[in-house]
Amino acid sequence: MNTTGNTILITGGGSGIGRALAEAFHQRGNQVIVAGRRQEALDDVATANPGIATAVLDVTDVADIDRFTQEIARTHPGLNVVINNAGIMRAENWAAENVDTATAHATIATNLVAPILLTAGLLPLLRKQQQATVVTVSSGLAFVPLAVTPTYCATKAAIHSFSESLRHQLKDTTVDVVEIAPPYVQTELMGAHQATDPNAMPLAAFIDEVVQILDTQPNAEEVLVQRVHPQRFAAEKGQASYKEFFAKVNGKR
Template identity: 45%
Template structure:
């Protein structure tokens, strides 16, 4: 992925990691379209110079409608960043403690990106160079027990990214997996997590890695390598205990 001269659609970028990256992409000379559900935030971002699209990534109809709008308004769109996600704790002792949360999490975190890719795949393949960025998590490699389904969906996003990268190899579409560690955002209890890294530091590192590694399959800041390579190093159980507060 070249870091400038792109037209990006980033659903789920009205706050947190998505917004931090959207602003940095815009500052690098890219045209950035932000998608989200909250109209008031979208209007504020429009005033900052972003394109905006109302989208609920849990709703297939909303995804189709937003894709139609974005492609019509930005026919040179060449980058999709699958950023939207939810992270909610679950209690698996009773169905009431986890089932509805698990279903919502799968719908947003896994079916959402799949539906978005389906909505944009023809547009992306029509461009001479295009990119799909799928956002997974360090929890794809070492899960957090209290957010079991979130961790599972991010593991699925990792596997999905690996597989579709091969399928898109005969096209102009590059598939990049962005793998955040715990970052200080509004997601779950990250603001209180002592291991969480500052949002601005993470976003700056991501942009630097994208610039220095334009052919990368994965974007891994240093802090996420503890989880990403735990199996490879042979210390998975130790890292699992650390992530889950067992040591």
């Protein structure tokens, strides 16, 4: 993926990693469109970054995804990069007598179904471009899960798998598939406390390293900052290493 000269759509672009990526790519001269459910958050991004375009999208609404993909094809026919970043992460208690599955339903709809449907809807447009990229955002937790957020971790593991298969199927087309797997980053994904958690990677440092990887490794299939490497490759070091890292993430019980 080139880091300049693109028209880039970023879902979940109103805050966190999505907004930071949008601003970084905008500063490099790309045309950036941020999409999200909250107009107020989108307006804040556009005000702070003149030139960034915005579009309202509810990724959990199948009909709205269909409307949105048609609208983007009309308003931004040169779109050549889509970054499927929108996501939610919530704790669940599967040891409870009655498990509340509402969180699981919402997480699967947002984190897994939405990027699959949005990618499908935009592929006809992307394939018209001389060079295009589908970017998925998984997580280090796709490889070693945080047990308190089981559905979130499952959706990120599924996104990793989907990315692998999509890349293989599109290998003879002009569309590349790039997966970004963040570590624990200082955002508000699980609440305001996360944004200042010293155990999390500072957001600016994460974005800087991601862009550096894309700059220096334009053919990268996975974008992995150094901080996520132990988690990403824990299983490849053997079962003992994996169990040790799992215990580190989840605490020994």
